[in-house]
Each structure stands twice: as C-alpha cells, then as structure tokens.
Amino acid sequence: MKGFPAYASTWDKTWHYLFRIICCVVFIFLMFPILVIIPLSFNAGNLFTFTPEMLSLDPEGYSLRHYRNLFESPDWQVAMYNSFRIAPVATLVSVSLGTLAAIGLSQGHMPFKHPIMAILISPMIVPLIISAAGMFFFYSRIGLQGTYFGVVLAHAVLGVPFVIITVTATLSGFDKSLTRASASLGAGPVRTFFKVQMPLILPGVISGALFAFITSFDEVVIVLFVGSAKLKTLPWEMFSGLREQLSPTILAVATVLVSLSVILLTLVELLRRRSQRLRGLSS
Amino acid sequence: MTTDQVSLRRRVKRSLRIQKLRAFLLVAPLLLFVLLSFVGPIIDMLFRSVENQLVGDTLPRTVAILRAEEIDDNWQPGDRLFAALYIDLSIAADVKNHTRVASRLNYEKAGIASLFRSTGRKIRNIGSKEYEKLFVDLDKSWSTLDYWEDLVADLERQAALPVTTTAFRQWQQDHIGRGNDVSKLDPNNAFHVILLAELLASPADVIAGLAPLHRENLSAIMAIRDQFPPIEYRESFLEFSNKWADRDVWTTIKRYSPRLTEGYFLNAVDLKKGNDGVEARPEQERLYIKIFLRTFAMSIIITLTCFILGYPVAYFLAGLPTRYANLFLILVLLPFWTSLLVRTAAWKVLLQEQGVINDTLVFIGLIDHANRLAMINNQTGTIIAMTHILLPFMILPLFSVMKTIPPSFVRAARSLGATPLTAFLRIYFPQSLPGMGAGMVLVFILAIGYYITPELVGGNNGTFISNRIAYHISSSLNWGLGAALATILLAVVVILYWTYDRMVGIDNVKLG
Numbered sequence: 001m002k003g004f005p006a007y008a009s010t011w012d013k014t015w016h017y018l019f020r021i022i023c024c025v026v027f028i029f030l031m032f033p034i035l036v037i038i039p040l041s042f043n044a045g046n047l048f049t050f051t052p053e054m055l056s057l058d059p060e061g062y063s064l065r066h067y068r069n070l071f072e073s074p075d076w077q078v079a080m081y082n083s084f085r086i087a088p089v090a091t092l093v094s095v096s097l098g099t100l101a102a103i104g105l106s107q108g109h110m111p112f113k114h115p116i117m118a119i120l121i122s123p124m125i126v127p128l129i130i131s132a133a134g135m136f137f138f139y140s141r142i143g144l145q146g147t148y149f150g151v152v153l154a155h156a157v158l159g160v161p162f163v164i165i166t167v168t169a170t171l172s173g174f175d176k177s178l179t180r181a182s183a184s185l186g187a188g189p190v191r192t193f194f195k196v197q198m199p200l201i202l203p204g205v206i207s208g209a210l211f212a213f214i215t216s217f218d219e220v221v222i223v224l225f226v227g228s229a230k231l232k233t234l235p236w237e238m239f240s241g242l243r244e245q246l247s248p249t250i251l252a253v254a255t256v257l258v259s260l261s262v263i264l265l266t267l268v269e270l271l272r273r274r275s276q277r278l279r280g281l282s283s
Numbered sequence: 284m285t286t287d288q289v290s291l292r293r294r295v296k297r298s299l300r301i302q303k304l305r306a307f308l309l310v311a312p313l314l315l316f317v318l319l320s321f322v323g324p325i326i327d328m329l330f331r332s333v334e335n336q337l338v339g340d341t342l343p344r345t346v347a348i349l350r351a352e353e354i355d356d357n358w359q360p361g362d363r364l365f366a367a368l369y370i371d372l373s374i375a376a377d378v379k380n381h382t383r384v385a386s387r388l389n390y391e392k393a394g395i396a397s398l399f400r401s402t403g404r405k406i407r408n409i410g411s412k413e414y415e416k417l418f419v420d421l422d423k424s425w426s427t428l429d430y431w432e433d434l435v436a437d438l439e440r441q442a443a444l445p446v447t448t449t450a451f452r453q454w455q456q457d458h459i460g461r462g463n464d465v466s467k468l469d470p471n472n473a474f475h476v477i478l479l480a481e482l483l484a485s486p487a488d489v490i491a492g493l494a495p496l497h498r499e500n501l502s503a504i505m506a507i508r509d510q511f512p513p514i515e516y517r518e519s520f521l522e523f524s525n526k527w528a529d530r531d532v533w534t535t536i537k538r539y540s541p542r543l544t545e546g547y548f549l550n551a552v553d554l555k556k557g558n559d560g561v562e563a564r565p566e567q568e569r570l571y572i573k574i575f576l577r578t579f580a581m582s583i584i585i586t587l588t589c590f591i592l593g594y595p596v597a598y599f600l601a602g603l604p605t606r607y608a609n610l611f612l613i614l615v616l617l618p619f620w621t622s623l624l625v626r627t628a629a630w631k632v633l634l635q636e637q638g639v640i641n642d643t644l645v646f647i648g649l650i651d652h653a654n655r656l657a658m659i660n661n662q663t664g665t666i667i668a669m670t671h672i673l674l675p676f677m678i679l680p681l682f683s684v685m686k687t688i689p690p691s692f693v694r695a696a697r698s699l700g701a702t703p704l705t706a707f708l709r710i711y712f713p714q715s716l717p718g719m720g721a722g723m724v725l726v727f728i729l730a731i732g733y734y735i736t737p738e739l740v741g742g743n744n745g746t747f748i749s750n751r752i753a754y755h756i757s758s759s760l761n762w763g764l765g766a767a768l769a770t771i772l773l774a775v776v777v778i779l780y781w782t783y784d785r786m787v788g789i790d791n792v793k794l795g
Contacts, residue, residue, distance in 0.1 A: 104309025127732020
C-alpha cells in the first residue's frame with residue numbers, strides 16, 4: 001500500500017482507515033452467513049450453533065452424519081432427482097428461444113423493439129407470487145398444473161430475461177462487419193451464424209444459460225403452486241423444512257448448494273473474461 | 284424521377300421490409316411463448332378480481348326476483364321469493380354448489396355460510412317425500428331419469444311449463460359442470476314439487492299439446508292434485524332458521540349478484556358495500572391497508588439499509604484497480620449466486636435464540652443468558668435477511684456507474700480548495716446519482732413483491748402483502764380477494780418498472 005502524502009491530516013488518515021473498516025464490515029455481513037453454515041453442517045450434534053467440542057477443534061465434534069442423512073433420505077433423493085430433471089430442460093428452452101430473440105432484437109431494423117424488450121424482461125420484475133398465482137389458475141384450466149411439463153414451461157419463462165440480457169449485452173459489442181466479411185467470402189447466412197457469430201457470442205449464451213439454470217434450480221414459489229407432491233424439488237424440500245422444523249440436514253444441503261454456486265460463479269467469471277478478450281476489450 | 288430511381292427506391296424499401304420481417308421472425312417464437320405462458324395467465328388471473336358469476340349462476344331465480352324488488356325498512360321476504368329460493372337451493376344442494384355460494388357470500392356477511400349449509404341439508408324435507416310417493420304410486424316411470432328427460436324434451440318443444448324445464452336443464456348442466464356423470468343420477472325429488480306447483484299455476488290446456496304418454500301422465504297427476512299437501516315455503520324456511528327473515532341476508536345476496544363486482548377491491552382496501560354505498564369495514568376486520576403500508580415501510584427501510592451499506596462498498600470497489608476490484612467483486616457476486624433459500628436458512632440459523640449470534644453475545648457478556656435477543660420471526664429478521672439478499676442488486680448498478688466517474692474531477696475540486704467533504708458532495712455524489720436511482724428502484728421493486736423470506740423469517744408481524752396473496756390463493760381459497768390484492772401490487776410494480784425504464788433503460792440492465 002502506498003504511503004500517505006505529506007499534506008495528509010490526521011483526519012484524512014483516520015478517515016482512510018475508518019472507511020476501509022466500514023467496507024470490511026459490509027463484506028463480512030455479505031459473506032459471513034454463507035461461510036458460517038459450512039462448518040455448522042459438519043456438526044456432530046443436532047444443534048445449530050458451535051458446540052464447545054467444535055470450537056476446540058476436537059474431531060469428536062465433527063461428523064458427516066447430516067451428509068449421510070442427505071444422501072440416504074428418499075425425500076431428498078427425489079428432490080435432487082426432480083431438480084436435476086427440471087432445470088436443464090427449462091434452461092434449454094429459454095436459451096434456444098432466448099438466443100434467437102436476442103439476435104433479432106439487436107438488429108437495427110427490429111420493429112417495436114422497446115415494448116417487446118419490456119415484455120421479455122418482465123418475468124424478472126413481476127413478483128413471483130403473482131406469476132405463480134396466474135400460472136396456477138391458467139395451467140389448472142388447461143390441465144398442465146401438477147405436471148412436469150407445466151413446471152418446465154413456467155421455469156423456462158423465468159429464465160428468459162437472463163438469457164436476453166446476457167446475450168444482447170454480448171451482441172452489443174459484436175462487430176457487424178464480420179458477418180459482412182463472411183458473406184462477401186461466400187458463406188450463406190446459416191454458415192455465417194454458426195461459423196462467425198455463434199462462436200463470438202457463445203460466452204454470453206453460456207452465462208445466460210447458467211443464470212437460467214440457477215433461476216430454475218433455486219426457484220420455489222412457482223413449484224409450490226404449479227408443481228405437485230411428486231415434483232418436489234430441492235428448494236421445495238428446503239422451504240418446507242425451514243417452515244416446519246429446522247433439521248440440520250438443511251445445512252448439509254445448503255453447503256452443497258453453496259459449492260454449486262461457487263462453481264457456477266467461477267464459470268461465469270471465466271466466460272466473461274473470455275468474451276472480453278474475444279471482443280478485443282482485454283482485461 | 285427516372286424509372287431507375289423509382290425501382291431502386293422500391294428495391295431498397297423491399298429489402299428493408301425483408302430485414303424487418305426477418306428480425307421479427309427471430310423474436311416471434313419467444314414473444315409468443317412469453318405471452319401465452321406468462322402474460323396471458325397473469326391477465327387472466329387479474330380478471331378474477333372483478334369476476335362474480337357464482338351467485339347469479341347458482342341462484343338465478345332468487346336473484347331475478349330480488350333485483351326487481353326494492354329492499355327498504357318495511358320489506359319482508361315473500362312466499363314467491365322463498366319458492367324461487369327453494370328451486371335454486373334444491374338444485375344447488377343436489378349438485379353441492381350451495382357450499383361454494385355460501386363461502387362466497389360469507390366473505391361479505393359472516394354467518395351466511397352456516398345458514399346455507401344447514402338449509403341445504405334440510406331442504407329435501409320440504410314436501411318432496413310425499414310428493415314423490417304420490418307420483419311414483421301412479422306410475423313407476425316418474426322415478427326414472429329417462430322418463431324425465433323425455434318429458435322435458437317434449438315440454439321444451441311445446442314451450443309448456445318453462446319453470447320445470449329450466450330447473451331440470453340447470454340441474455343437468457350444473458352436474459356436468461362439476462364433472463358428474465348425469466346418466467347415473469336419480470332425478471331430484473324437488474322436480475315433483477316444482478312440476479305440480481307449475482301445473483297448478485298454469486292454464487288447464489297447457490298439457491294438451493304434449494305427446495299422448497306425457498298428456499296422460501300429467502292428467503293423472505292433476506286428477507289427484509287434492510291429495511298433495513300444500514307447501515308453505517316461507518314457513519318451512521323460517522323453521523329451518525329464523526335468519527331467513529333477516530333483511531341483511533337478502534340484501535347481501537342482491538348486492539353480490541351482478542356478474543362483475545368491485546367488492547373484492549373494496550375488501551382489499553378495507554372497505555365494503557353498505558346500505559348507503561361504500562363504507563369502512565369495522566375496526567377488527569381492517570387488515571389490508573395495514574399490511575400494504577407495512578410492506579411499503581419495510582421495503583423502504585430495506586432499500587435505505589441496502590443503500591447505506593452498498594454505497595461505501597461500491598465507492599471502494601470503483602476506486603480499486605480493475606484486477607483488485609474483480610477480486611473483491613467476488614465477495615458481492617458469491618452471495619448473489621447463492622440460493623435464496625440457503626441465505627434465508629443461514630439467517631434463520633444465525634439469528635435464532637439458540638443461534639450463533641446470540642451465543643456469541645452471551646459469551647462476550649453483552650447480554651445475559653435470560654435476555655437473548657429475539658431477532659427472528661419478526662420484522663427485524665425480515666429486514667436483516669432481505670437486506671443481505673438484495674444488497675448485491677444495489678452494489679452492482681452503483682459500481683457500474685461509479686466506474687465511469689473520472690477521478691480527476693474530484694482531484695480538480697480539491698486542488699481548487701474544496702474540502703474532501705465538499706468535493707464529494709458537490710462533484711462525486713451528483714455523478715453517482717444515476718447508479719443510486721437504478722439500484723434503489725431495483726431493490727425496492729424486488730422487495731415489495733418478496734414472498735419466501737418474509738414467509739420463513741417474518742413471523743406474524745414481519746409478513747408482506749405477497750404472503751396474504753399466497754394465503755388467499757392456497758389456504759382460504761378466496762381467489763377473488765387474492766386476485767384483487769395481486770392487481771394492486773402489480774399496478775405498483777408496473778409503475779416502478781416504468782420509472783426504472785425511464786431512468787436506466789431496460790436494455791441497460793446488467794448482471795454481474
């Protein structure tokens with residue numbers, strides 16, 4: 001760290017440190033709840049706090065029993081199975097339709113661009129309970145309520161705004177002369193798309209897909225209304241666990257999910273850097 | 284203009300049109316998908332807030348008479364009205380629709396549900412047993428659905444005995460509406476009462492045009508008409524419950540009979556329809572204005588806390604070189620990527636009475652063991668957890684705006700003699716306003732519609748309007764009221780969304 005200039009007053013110095021302390025406190029506030037559940041999930045007892053054995057780092061205080069519960073309980077098994085059955089399909093729907101639409105939206109000649117954009121982003125803004133209620137009534141009427149297909153459709157809609165936002169952001173830096181160059185060299189529009197455009201916007205598409213995936217994977221309100229007992233997902237199981245009685249198994253699930261978000265965050269970060277590099281923005 | 288110019292212009296126009304069409308075709312599948320599976324269902328649900336067909340559809344005859352009458356202080360329900368109610372309720376009780384009307388009307392006047400239910404159970408006692416016996420003694424076919432079906436078809440053709448015909452048809456339609464197999468049902472006992480009453484009230488030649496079989500059967504009934512015990516509708520109903528003499532019951536039915544109602548919206552803002560127009564609900568029934576205000580107040584507190592915590596962090600990040608900024612940004616992005624339920628669960632664990640924070644406070648002696656802080660299942664819990672969840676949505680837009688503020692501006696101000704505070708307040712802060720606006724509106728929009736976190740850590744007094752909506756849709760089944768509350772909430776969100784769009788532009792939203 002560079003030293004203070006000669007003219008800095010005591011107040012300047014105090015403020016410099018005070019400000020860093022404030023920021024540090026906020027960072028702790030952001031990270032502490034997430035980090036604290038990780039050691040707690042290895043708790044040997046049924047408590048939600050650090051036992052004296054854990055604090056003294058006694059191996060007796062730690063165990064994997066909550067993880068064993070998680071992987072042995074049929075409820076959690078079914079929930080995991082359902083989550084991994086719903087999220088990827090929903091993601092696939094929102095990514096394929098969303099990427100096409102984002103390409104259309106970023107063309108200069110798109111009519112009604114703004115209102116259409118507003119509609120496509122709205123699933124992110126409308127309170128989930130309203131979307132859930134609307135879908136519940138409508139899907140019951142057409143017989144999709146309580147079906148796998150209904151939940152996938154609902155989740156696909158929720159993922160759309162994220163795909164649109166990330167893909168249009170990547171396309172905004174896309175150099176149009178590249179497609180023209182490709183066309184002048186004799187490639188048709190389809191070949192141009194797959195050989196020139198797609199590789200360049202791929203990072204945006206994938207990070208949109210990751211957003212859509214986590215949205216579906218972490219979604220509970222819609223599943224509660226549109227789903228059924230057979231379609232219980234991980235968040236549903238966590239929600240009912242948190243509402244009824246807190247079992248330490250939830251901490252184990254939470255730790256698994258935190259690891260998943262660390263992986264996803266790393267992927268998105270790598271993709272963002274790659275995309276900047278590809279577009280010559282460097283980092 | 285030469286023909287070449289004209290044709291060139293036309294060709295340019297044509298190619299533009301093709302480009303427009305191509306762009307639109309790319310967007311069309313997704314737009315259609317979102318409209319059909321998202322926008323449509325929501326609009327459809329909003330209509331439930333004014334829809335009110337149940338009362339009019341289930342009690343059509345009663346409602347028709349009530350509409351024609353002026354209910355003043357001297358008004359008494361007459362025999363004709365009770366006769367109509369007898370037909371309506373007999374059909375409704377047979378189809379089991381009366382409990383639905385009962386619950387609907389009970390939202391408006393407590394006690395109607397039990398009145399309808401008990402009357403629905405006893406309504407078969409009015410005349411039907413004796414009537415059916417006399418009918419069937421004459422001819423066995425009176426107890427079969429096929430015969431009635433045949434008779435009604437004939438009556439319909441001749442336009443004779445409309446009351447019996449419509450009653451039978453409504454009974455059939457309502458059963459089909461509830462998904463029952465009509466061919467397996469027995470005819471309702473009330474049909475005999477209805478048929479005889481109508482025969483007695485009609486001119487003698489009304490059966491003359493019917494098919495011979497029906498003519499004979501109906502004449503045979505008329506021949507023994509003196510054997511049927513006369514039915515006193517009014518007395519029978521009052522015997523079931525003297526509440527049927529209560530004028531309020533009838534005004535409630537009349538008031539909620541139109542196909543569209545503003546009743547749910549009035550209820551959503553703690554009003555109701557009274558005898559002289561709209562009036563306030565009694566003190567103990569007022570609930571929703573309080574919850575709306577609480578939702579707003581808590582969302583404002585959460586937004587401000589997010590701002591107070593987020594501004595310094597964004598300022599700090601913006602001042603760092605990109606490499607370090609990206610590193611620290613992970614501390615903001617990881618919570619953003621972590622499951623909402625994980626974060627809520629973490630706070631539940633931390634803030635419990637036997638949780639980590641209370642334990643630590645007791646350990647360092649700030650509080651004693653008996654006075655552990657209640658930080659969960661109340662407003663404090665909701666505010667802490669939601670601030671944590673929404674904080675990244677404040678930091679990210681602030682950071683992206685602050686990154687673009689050149690540090691030389693503040694340095695220039697300092698070199699011209701401004702104190703650090705003046706330089707910040709007059710130079711830096713005004714330039715960070717767009718990010719601040721974007722962050723605050725976004726956090727506020729997300730906060731007022733929140734459901735999960737208030738549900739799990741809000742307890743009794745920390746819940747939001749969303750929790751009420753969920754309660755009405757999944758537990759109390761008062762869908763109209765749930766839809767009315769949802770409509771009001773959605774209207775607020777749409778206005779905020781519009782503001783956000785004007786301020787930031789939705790095509791400028793960034794994620795991480």
